Amino acid sequence: MRIGFGYDIHRLEPGRQLKLGGVAIAADFGAVGHSDADVVLHALVDALLGAAGLGDIGDWFPDNDPQWRGADSTVFLRETLQRLHEKGFQVCQADIIIVAERPRLGSEKERIRQRLAELLALPTDRVNVKAKTNEGLDALGRGEAIACHAVAVLRGPKEG
Numbered sequence: 001m002r003i004g005f006g007y008d009i010h011r012l013e014p015g016r017q018l019k020l021g022g023v024a025i026a027a028d029f030g031a032v033g034h035s036d037a038d039v040v041l042h043a044l045v046d047a048l049l050g051a052a053g054l055g056d057i058g059d060w061f062p063d064n065d066p067q068w069r070g071a072d073s074t075v076f077l078r079e080t081l082q083r084l085h086e087k088g089f090q091v092c093q094a095d096i097i098i099v100a101e102r103p104r105l106g107s108e109k110e111r112i113r114q115r116l117a118e119l120l121a122l123p124t125d126r127v128n129v130k131a132k133t134n135e136g137l138d139a140l141g142r143g144e145a146i147a148c149h150a151v152a153v154l155r156g157p158k159e160g
């Protein structure tokens with residue numbers, strides 16, 4: 001088994017679409033980034049790449065590459081899964097923590113979980129999504145940014 005950890009953070013600004021785990025979230029603000037700035041998918045991709053020993057999201061999808069401008073981050077996940085499969089890895093599990101003061105995500109967690117399970121081709125009980133605030137502390141607590149932590153477990157290729 002291989003374990004990978006991923007983290008991402010993006011600033012929030014008015015007038016942008018907020019995407020979390022490939023799900024459009026109703027809010028009058030969204031995350032700022034070169035792509036669609038989906039912190040959940042970016043953290044998850046880093047966790048998957050980490051578990052496979054394949055570097056990080058910036059190595060594969062550089063944020064100065066015009067082809068990723070405004071990109072739907074599900075493309076990053078799909079391409080990452082393709083690379084893992086080519087190397088003989090199979091995704092077993094993912095656990096996610098979204099840190100956001102706003103919007104409150106209690107009612108969105110299940111939708112995000114379902115979407116991630118679908119994207120990862122896993123049963124929903126192999127994907128978990130948790131949401132918490134930052135208790136009003138720091139930029140996250142002031143609602144200026146949104147962050148995500150992700151852990152992924154892979155079954156590795158047969159060795160030896």
Ligand code: MG
Binds near residue numbers: 009010033037038039
């Ligand atoms: Mg990012």
